[in-house]
Amino acid sequence: MGDMLLDPTDKVERAAKVFAPRLDSLAEKTIGLLDISKAKGSFFLDRVEEVLREQYGVKDVLRRMKPTVTRPAPARLKAELTEKCDAIIEALSD
């Protein structure tokens, strides 16, 4: 038997992610738009909201913004979007 070394990593166990079921149509659905708080993200999302309302007949668009781009979204914000929306679009911008 040769030398033994110690593993420098910390293995983090994570459950496999399962995609939410895909929507057949956006009509009459509530869509969440999450602005991650980067500059000018609102311009992009304004247009996305317009397209969703005019071309896809969504029931509602819920606009929310992360407090800061530098940290993950707060749990309460994620819970609210999950509870109220049928689908969520998270928008990066730069």
Add this chain to the structure above:
Amino acid sequence: MSEAAALFSQRIEVHEDDPVELLYARGVSDGLPVVPPTEERVKRMLAATDRDPQELIGTIGPNYGRATIEKIAINAVMAGCHPSYFPVVLAGVEAMCEEQFCIHGLNVTTFSATPMAIVNGPIRQQIGVNCGHNALGHGFRANATIGRTLRLLIINVGGAKPHEITKATMGHPAQYTFCVGENEEESPWEPLHVEKGFRPDQSTITLFGGHSPLQINDHASRSAEQLALSLGWTMAGLWNHKNFPLFSDTMLVICPEHAQTFAQDGWSKNDLRQFLYEKIRRPLRELRPGVNGGEGVGVSMLRTPQKDREPPTDDTLFPKFAKPENIVIIVAGGTAGRFSAVVQGWAGSDLGSRITTKEIRA
């Protein structure tokens, strides 16, 4: 640690392999060879503290791996630390894991951020942290390996590997290691840790989330005001030449000769901060997007003026530094040469990374 304390990490059997190549193959290096973390070496490192190897200091994003004393010791061995550095490393990890330091964001931003470590107090002489000539450069084991341990922990415990979850656009050499001692002996001012409320005889490590150093040459200024303008207008280009004000802190590393020029005119660190805040300003007409480049003062600042102020006009002066206290000042480097340096910070304030100081306990 006590002799009987068990080490919980998984064992890696070397067999006939070259241990350095084996560790490369496992992806646990920063690109340079690492010292193989044998149980013997790790136990020597752990002997430098009486803390339990399984004590958790904190977690490191983006993977939120657990930085236990044992994991920190393994990575300190790999980085090449002498056991006498271990208390400094432990305090550095405590700082890195503070919520306000926001290591998750630093590790995943495209900005190429890295923790810059500043060591203060008597520990500098005790373990040989370089503060003098070549202070930000190579050649000193303590500086090189303390900073490198933080990087290896970010990779091996935080899970932040380039081309995977961390996608810094450019990166830079200070990401390998970035640790400096403040040259308190050549400074006319109180050192950083005393500014932060510690006693001079305490030792501390301070982490600043920033980029790489940019050297500023000024061999001609002979007054505090001339020199401050020279340094300040060079710093006016940080992030980009129209980024007024910065949404970050800035680390100004003053060389001893420059520090003397300020001291001769009776300037304190606060005088220098206040002067830079007041004088490094440009009018909005020069800062509008499209004037000398597409960048400029953000639209949000133009369309939502503060309640008690008129909307800005072309003549409105915008400061480079949002507040005087956004400028952090230390003295480092050798006594010959008039070269200071500046490190641009990543996103600062409560919405980004805050400079964080921890006491080093023996």
